[in-house]
Every structure is written in C-alpha cells, then in structure tokens.
Amino acid sequence: MSVLIYAESAEGKFKKVALELASYAKKVADSLGTTVTAVTVNASDVSELGKYGVDKVLKVSSDKLNTFNAKAYADVIKQAAQKEGAKLVVLSSSTDSLYAAPAVAIGLNAGFASNVIALPESTAPFVVKRTGFSNKAFNFTEISSDVKVIALGKNSFGLVEASGAATAEDFAPSLNDADFSLKVEGVEKVSGKVTIADADVVVSGGRGMKGPENWGMLEDLAEVLGAALACSKPVSDVGWRSHEEHVGQTGKPVAANLYIAVGISGAIQHIAGVNSSKVKVVINTDPEAPFFKVADYGIVGDAFQVLPQLVEKLKEFKAKNA
Amino acid sequence: MKILVCISHVPDTTSKINFTNGDAEFDTNGVQFVINANDEYALTRAIWFKEKQGATVTVVNVGGADTEPTLRKALAIGADEAIRVNAVPTDGLFVAKQLAEVVKNGGYDLVLAGKESLDYNGGMVPGMLAAILGYDFINSCEGIEVDGTAVKAIRQIDGGKETISGKLPVVIGGQKGLVDEKDLRIPNMRGIMAARTKALTVLEPVGADVATKAVKFEKPAAKSACKMIAPDNLDELINLLHNEAKVI
Numbered sequence: 001m002s003v004l005i006y007a008e009s010a011e012g013k014f015k016k017v018a019l020e021l022a023s024y025a026k027k028v029a030d031s032l033g034t035t036v037t038a039v040t041v042n043a044s045d046v047s048e049l050g051k052y053g054v055d056k057v058l059k060v061s062s063d064k065l066n067t068f069n070a071k072a073y074a075d076v077i078k079q080a081a082q083k084e085g086a087k088l089v090v091l092s093s094s095t096d097s098l099y100a101a102p103a104v105a106i107g108l109n110a111g112f113a114s115n116v117i118a119l120p121e122s123t124a125p126f127v128v129k130r131t132g133f134s135n136k137a138f139n140f141t142e143i144s145s146d147v148k149v150i151a152l153g154k155n156s157f158g159l160v161e162a163s164g165a166a167t168a169e170d171f172a173p174s175l176n177d178a179d180f181s182l183k184v185e186g187v188e189k190v191s192g193k194v195t196i197a198d199a200d201v202v203v204s205g206g207r208g209m210k211g212p213e214n215w216g217m218l219e220d221l222a223e224v225l226g227a228a229l230a231c232s233k234p235v236s237d238v239g240w241r242s243h244e245e246h247v248g249q250t251g252k253p254v255a256a257n258l259y260i261a262v263g264i265s266g267a268i269q270h271i272a273g274v275n276s277s278k279v280k281v282v283i284n285t286d287p288e289a290p291f292f293k294v295a296d297y298g299i300v301g302d303a304f305q306v307l308p309q310l311v312e313k314l315k316e317f318k319a320k321n322a
Numbered sequence: 323m324k325i326l327v328c329i330s331h332v333p334d335t336t337s338k339i340n341f342t343n344g345d346a347e348f349d350t351n352g353v354q355f356v357i358n359a360n361d362e363y364a365l366t367r368a369i370w371f372k373e374k375q376g377a378t379v380t381v382v383n384v385g386g387a388d389t390e391p392t393l394r395k396a397l398a399i400g401a402d403e404a405i406r407v408n409a410v411p412t413d414g415l416f417v418a419k420q421l422a423e424v425v426k427n428g429g430y431d432l433v434l435a436g437k438e439s440l441d442y443n444g445g446m447v448p449g450m451l452a453a454i455l456g457y458d459f460i461n462s463c464e465g466i467e468v469d470g471t472a473v474k475a476i477r478q479i480d481g482g483k484e485t486i487s488g489k490l491p492v493v494i495g496g497q498k499g500l501v502d503e504k505d506l507r508i509p510n511m512r513g514i515m516a517a518r519t520k521a522l523t524v525l526e527p528v529g530a531d532v533a534t535k536a537v538k539f540e541k542p543a544a545k546s547a548c549k550m551i552a553p554d555n556l557d558e559l560i561n562l563l564h565n566e567a568k569v570i
Contacts, residue, residue: 068479070449070459095480099461102418102449111415111533112446127537132442136339139442140538145531182458182488187479195481201569225570243499244482249335249440250359250498258569269335275542279567281559282548292548297562301553313556317564 003029003036004086005054006077008094009043015198016159017092017152019052023160024152025090026053027119032088039080039171041065041073050166052159058083058171064180067187068096072179074103079173081108081147088126089149093255094197101151111143117156117276134249134272153276154255155200196247199228202256202277204247206232208263208284208303212240217307218262224314230254232264248273262303266291283307323377323468323490325368326430328421328447329396330358330439331389341539348441348539357392360436364496366506367466368434369400375468378402380428384411384420390522397517398509404520409527412535414442418450419530425455430491431471437462437495442536445495452493460486464499 003025007018018038025036035055040046042065046057058080065072077100081089089104091097098114105112113128117138121127125142128150132139143150196202203222205215215229222229229245236246247254249269259277263284264270271294274280282295283306292298299306333339334354342349357365371377381396382405383389393404407420425433433452438445452459460466464483465476471490476483478497509517551559563570 070461074453095462095478098445099449099459102414102446103453103459105415105446105533106418106450106453111413112444112450113534114445115443129540132536132539133333133339134335134440134443136541137341138540138542139536140540142535142537143533144535145533178456182460182486185474185485185487187482187484189479189482197480237503246498258563258567272335279563279569281563292550294545295548296567297559298548298550299553299556299559300550306553306556310556310559313560314570317560317570321564 002034002084002086003032003088003090004081004084005036005038005090006097007038007040007043007049007054008092008097009040012042012044014043014048015094017094017154019048019159020154020157021090021092021152022049022052022054024119024157026162027160028088032123037080037084037086038166039077041076046166046168050164051161053162053164054166055164057166057168059168060171060173062175064175067184069180069182070096070099071103071182072175074100074107075176075179076173077104078107080171083171087147089147091149091151093151093153098151101149105149108147108149109145110147110149111145112149113141113143114151115153116150117153131276135275136272155257155278156255190244194222194226194228196228196230196245196252196254200256201225201227201258202230202247202254203227203260203262204230204232204264205235205262206264207234209235214304215241217303217311220311221260221307221314224311224318232270233267261291262307264291265289266294323371323375323432324428324430325371325377325379325432325434326425326428327361327365327368327379327381327396327401328433328435329361329365329381329383329392330436330441331355331383331385331392332358332439332441335359335440339541345539346537355389355392357395358436358439360438360440360497362506363498363500364434364436364494365396365399365401367496367500369507370501371468372400380405380430382407382421382424384409384417384527386410393522394517395509397520397522398513399507400513402520404522406522406524407527408524413532414444414446415450415533416530418447418454420527421447421451422454423528424525425451432468432490433457433493434496435494437497448493448495455493458488458492459495460488460492461495463494463496466494466496466500
C-alpha cells in the first residue's frame with residue numbers, strides 16, 4: 001500500500017500543510033512498510049518535500065493549472081494515484097483540497113474521511129480518528145474500500161523532519177477539456193495580512209470590544225504576534241467587522257496553535273468552531289463567561305487596559321528573544 | 323428552473339452530544355433535530371429564485387421517517403415538494419449515490435446543498451454527487467446568480483474569494499453568505515398549514531456500496547482547569563505561553 005500526498009503550493013512554494021502531510025504520510029508509510037510519493041502542480045523546487053519524508057515527487061507543470069480548478073486537480077491526483085498504485089491518498093484540509101477530495105474519492109472508487117486528526121488507529125482494518133459534531137466529539141471511521149482517501153486536519157500532526165531526499169519525476173497527466181468548463185473570473189485576496197486559514201496564531205474580538213473603533217488594539221496584538229484577526233458572529237452581524245473574519249460553527253473554522261479571544265463570552269457555536277485550536281487564551285471582564293471553561297489561560301480583566309500592556313510586554317519579549 | 327435542495331436533518335447546535343451502545347452509536351435521546359444550517363442558507367436562496375425568477379423547489383433528504391418533520395419545515399418555509407429516500411444515511415458515498423438517482427430522475431438544473439452537515443462534518447456529499455453526475459461543482463459558495471443557463475458564483479478561498487462562471491446544471495456546496503442571515507425564513511402559520519397538503523414522496527433507496535463506517539465515538543477528555551492570571555501579571559502569561567505551552 002503506497003501512500004500518495006497532494007502537496008499544495010502557492011507561487012511555487014510549498015504551504016506548511018504540505019510539509020505536515022509529508023510528515024504524516026511518512027509515519028503511515030513506515031508502519032505499512034512502503035514509501036511516500038507526492039504529486040505537485042507547478043512547484044519548481046521540490047527538494048523541501050524530501051526533508052519531511054517524501055521519497056518521490058511527481059511534478060506536474062501546466063499553464064492550464066495555474067489557477068486552482070477542483071475538477072482538473074482531482075483528475076491529476078487520481079491519475080497520480082493510479083500511476084503509483086497508491087492505496088492511500090492524503091490531502092490537506094485547506095479549502096481547495098476539500099473542494100477536490102470528494103471527486104478524487106469518486107474517481108478512485110474510494111471511501112473518504114475528512115478532518116482526520118491522528119495516525120490511523122489501525123491499518124487493517126483501516127480506522128482513522130476524526131472530529132465530528134462540530135468538535136464536540138471524535139468519530140473513529142473505518143474505510144473499507146481498496147483505495148482510501150483522507151484529509152488531515154491542520155496542525156493535527158505537526159512537522160517531523162526525516163533524513164532522505166526525494167527523487168523528482170516529470171508527470172504529464174491527460175487533462176480533459178470538460179474539466180475546464182467553470183471559469184475563474186476574478187480573485188480577491190487579502191494581501192499583506194495573515195489569513196485565518198494560514199495563521200498559526202489567531203486574535204479574535206467579540207462584543208466586549210464595544211465598537212469597531214476599538215479594533216486597533218486587537219490589530220496591534222495581531223501584528224506583534226504575526227496573527228490573523230478574527231471576530232465572533234455578533235460582531236460580524238452588526239457590521240463592526242467583515243463576515244470574512246467571522247469564526248465559529250457557521251463561520252470559518254480555526255485550528256490554530258494559539259487562539260486569543262478578547263471580549264467573547266463563548267457561545268457554544270463559537271467554541272465549536274475554534275475548539276481544534278491547541279491553546280486558548282480568554283480575556284473577559286465576566287468571570288462567569290463560559291469560554292473560561294474551555295480555555296487554557298484566562299484573564300478576568302478589562303481588554304482596554306490589558307491589551308495595550310500585553311502588546312508592550314510582547315514587544316519587549318520579542319526584542320529579547322529575537 | 324428546477325431546483326433541488328439537499329437537506330440534512332441534524333442535531334440543533336446547542337444539543338448535548340452523547341453516545342450509546344458502547345459508544346458505537348449517537349444517542350438521539352432528548353436531541354432536537356433541525357435543518358442543517360448550511361442547507362438552510364441554500365434553501366432560502368432557492369426560494370428567492372422561485373419568488374424572483376420563477377423556479378420550482380424540491381427538497382430531498384436521505385433518512386428514516388423520523389426526518390419528515392424537518393422536510394415538512396422546509397415545505398412550510400416555501401419548498402414546493404419534498405422527497406425522502408427511505409434509508410439511514412450511514413455513509414457520505416451512499417447518500418451521494420441516492421441523491422444522484424433523484425437528480426437523474428428529476429432532471430434538476432440546479433442542485434443546492436450545504437457544504438457540510440454539522441453532525442458528521444464529512445463535507446463530501448455535494449462534491450461526490452457532482453462527480454457521480456459529471457456536473458460542475460462549486461464548493462464553499464457564498465453567492466450565486468443564475469441568468470438563463472448562465473451561472474455566476476462567489477466561492478470562499480483561503481484568504482479571500484473567487485468569482486466563477488459556468489453553465490447549468492451545476493451542484494453548489496453552499497454556506498453562510500448565500501443569503502443574509504436576517505433573510506432566513508421562519509415558518510409562519512400559513513406556511514405550516516400549506517405544508518400539510520404539499521407532496522412528500524418516499525422513495526426506496528438504490529443499491530449502493532458503503533465505503534466508510536463510524537465504528538466508535540469518543541468525547542474529548544475533560545479539560546484541566548483554566549489557569550487564571552491576574553490582569554496586572556502579564557509577564558506570567560507570556561512566560562506560560564513561551565515555556566509551558568510553547569506557542570510563542
């Protein structure tokens with residue numbers, strides 16, 4: 001059972017999730033006594049993948065694939081899996097990979113499990129642990145098909161370096177014109193800011209911030225931490241911040257290493273959306289706020305006094321530890 | 323335009339999640355079931371098309387008879403008819419195959435579904451359905467316009483959004499943004515009365531392999547108590563984040 005990963009890149013550079021997939025796949029492949037192959041699209045230098053356990057890279061280069069296209073990318077991943085005889089295909093939980101994954105599964109006649117957060121519980125039968133019920137429970141899923149497709153949750157495994165180097169091979173899958181029937185008319189990307197999807201640290205504000213004019217304090221905190229900014233649902237509902245920043249069950253999910261919630265009491269839907277984060281810090285004036293029950297560190301205090309001091313102290317800390 | 327909206331019958335978000343039968347099954351005791359939130363956005367958008375542009379809206383669910391109140395609610399909100407595929411939805415692939423059969427037989431132009439259901443969070447059914455049918459698929463969709471057979475949609479991407487154009491038929495994996503939350507409908511008495519007379523067709527499932535199975539559930543381990551830090555001792559917080567949690 002060889003293992004194939006789809007290693008996502010942007011502007012030729014691998015995303016952190018690609019290296020996490022490689023680390024994960026290496027561990028699974030070792031337990032199965034097999035190797036890891038990665039398929040890449042328009043990535044130039046693929047040597048970095050070798051450092052995280054990839055043995056072989058199938059390099060796909062095509063101008064037609066410059067823009068992500070779920071149908072075409074699914075076709076590429078399917079053909080790579082077939083070429084390698086891969087029995088396990090591992091994708092990330094990025095928006096793009098989750099877009100393509102169901103089509104990969106149908107193309108390979110495979111069972112699919114998303115939100116996988118750990119190494120397989122067993123490989124025969126193949127059972128993986130995944131989150132469900134909006135992070136309120138785990139679900140051990142057995143995949144019984146011959147080929148299996150899984151999507152690994154962000155930050156659920158981490159990066160593990162391995163010794164070794166990957167061999168690279170050009171791969172030219174056949175691209176079907178019908179895959180390109182949807183046309184991308186335009187892309188609006190937030191530039192120069194850390195996005196919630198990519199961030200390891202997320203700073204989030206709630207109604208306790210009292211108004212959009214007070215967000216500068218959170219921006220300062222986000223800047224010093226290299227964090228993405230987020231907000232609770234009521235904040236985006238009243239229009240203090242854009243819906244793009246709403247995290248929670250019906251907003252964006254957050255699986256950061258550090259999530260700092262300021263002035264957010266912790267409605268069940270909000271907690272469900274951010275609970276996959278490793279470390280949660282809550283700053284709130286109300287000692288009874290439900291968020292304290294799931295937080296790792298808490299400060300009962302006024303954000304307007306705590307935040308400026310915290311920013312200054314973090315700047316000092318960074319200067320010392322630079 | 324014939325629109326099919328796929329509806330999941332899921333526990334209300336505030337429900338306590340428990341398991342039974344040796345943690346092998348979800349315990350439905352005392353759980354309030356609702357229309358999956360992402361599907362509700364899709365349904366409301368479908369009804370908008372019906373009212374503004376002319377369309378028929380059919381809702382479909384794969385589930386046992388216990389899911390019929392959820393379908394009736396969708397009818398009360400404004401769907402024209404409902405279909406229940408009479409099977410327990412054990413696996414996303416199985417559900418997608420059932421829905422594909424409904425789409426093929428009904429000749430729908432636009433298939434709307436939530437991008438994921440908020441129970442098993444698999445996020446696979448709309449994409450699998452499109453792949454089985456060979457239709458185009460737009461996921462994480464937060465805006466859709468249809469003009470004749472031309473479709474324009476806005477899709478969320480990591481760090482922004484993308485505008486896509488295509489042609490019907492298409493499958494949409496929708497989410498918040500398809501309609502404003504203030505426009506979500508609550509069934510009124512007239513709608514509830516009208517829903518009683520609308521057709522709810524029960525279809526038997528087609529044979530389909532099941533590729534995945536939930537074998538066991540587990541609740542997260544009880545968390546250790548939150549470490550409280552005095553607001554005038556922020557050095558302690560930085561120390562804990564650096565040395566204990568190792569996240570800065």
